[in-house]
Amino acid sequence: MSDIRANEMTGEAGFGDYVALLKPRVMSLVVFTALVGLLVAPVSVHPMVALASILFIALGAGASGALNMWWDADIDQVMRRTRSRPIPAGKVEPGEALGLGIALSGISVIMLGLAANWFSAAFLAFTIFFYAVIYSMWLKRSTPQNIVIGGAAGAFPPMIGWAVATGGIGIESVLMFALIFMWTPPHFWALALFMNDDYSRARIPMLTVTHGRAATRRHVLAYTVLLAPVALGAGFTSIGGPVYLAAALVLNALFLRGAVAIWRRDETVAEADGYAVEKRFFRFSLLYLFLHFGALLAEAGLRAFGVFGYAGW
Template sequence: MSDASLSPSLSVPGEAGMGDYWELLKPRVMSLVVFTALVGLVAAPVGVHPFVAFVSILCIAVGGGASGALNMWWDADIDSVMNRTKGRPVPSGRVAPEEAKAIGLALSGFSVMLLGLAANWLAAGLLAFTIFFYVVVYTVWLKRRTPQNIVIGGLAGALPPLVGWVAATGQFAWAPVLMVLLVFMWTPPHFWALALFVRGDYGLARVPMLTETHGDRVTRNHILAYAVLLVPVSLALGLTPVAGPVYLAASVVLNLLFLGACWQVWRRDRAAAEADRFAAEKRAFKLSLLYLFLHFGALLAEAGLGTILGA
């Protein structure tokens, strides 16, 4: 990695606004982190003081935002050539690279220390590992070197529900581990569906996404394979104490819908996809978002029902 990639020389035309710093934290990614972490915390079989719960989720959100800022700092050179990312604060020049780096490091340290003080140090250690894994293992090491970047790097985005659970309980359990596996197995088909219809972007940036290194057919095979593997993971979570009939019913329906969408992606080639402007691929990508949200939403509903029935 060259020094230029460490500190991209991008000009800063003027002072950044609050919206630019908010965008630096990748709020869309942060929202997923916060939601899954909240479910992990709420589903835990212990009572948590509201203030401790609030501070824990805040720390996890800030840690996720810190990861996003460090990711934008490191990836500014490739972000600047991708249509999907060239408008981000660093490649567009609204935030200086070193400023993004400083913000990311400061927020990382703050979030980990505060979580340790407010909840417990095991949760803080998990948050620190999550930030490290996303920034160093995924962004710095894997992203530009292997088409398995999304598969391995997906662990960082999968860990928040476990961090939330450990913040509440101070220990590990099978239920949050299965939540992690659910997000981990969901990440590759989610991103590969996106990669199929933004393929040119990754090629311009020389990011070895599976679509670029192995082509559409292999990517479509992988999408269907991971969709199939998602089924037993999601159903196994339904057999743990945190789930119940609401979750299981939602999971069965969502798996059928997502498998059907991925089947439609698998059964056609790029020519057919280009003919209808990647309609099936875009449908699978959008459904993947709904798939994860409703699985965790069902867990949240089960926790709420448990509280009501236990009152």
């Protein structure tokens, strides 16, 4: 029996374990935001090229996820939230994750270059480097601002999607980047407020650990306030319109209300109701981002079909 268990520990992982290394949930967000970035661009793309490009962007994101799991295997083992990932669970060897990450990084970048253009491919390569090296290897364990700067990696996909169509960067793609970039800190700090034990046990310098929960609550509010003009500003560019603006107004008002509620609470109150407000804010943050990009997509659809008779905003 023991020799079989030994085999289980040395690379007899199932196919699903390798898929799990690519962080499929993160990939789904990347697919969605990159697709929106591609579809709202003023240049039309052949559907096959668009499909291939989105798949290769997702593959690149998966590759950086595998590299992140390889590097963070030690802290993943300590944290409750990540303990069941393939490496800490003993299903996949760290070296396999590294190999898979490097191989898929190369394949995704080269294939995106061949499918779309080399600018978007270089952008994807930079994003993988940023997430795996700048965020995972450097910032995550060294500064409480890890989430802020690391959030840039998750914010690049719509810019890459835009670059696939246009071959460059525009104010619209920068605003889509800024929307995710500014959204990331309140999203993750809300999570950190009710998952604090995990981060302190893994000795990750999350803001809640280094500066305390009161400071984290202030930061959540500050970033949410700064996020609102970015989100609304996108509505006045060529990708915006009345539908997006109406959605952004409502969503930002609700998000701000949640952030104010978090700011006004202290730990005693939060502990008493099991961090209900923080958890609700975290769940709403996912909807917030999804609906913003959904509204941008709706605007692109309305423009394409000439609904409301506007060809631009």
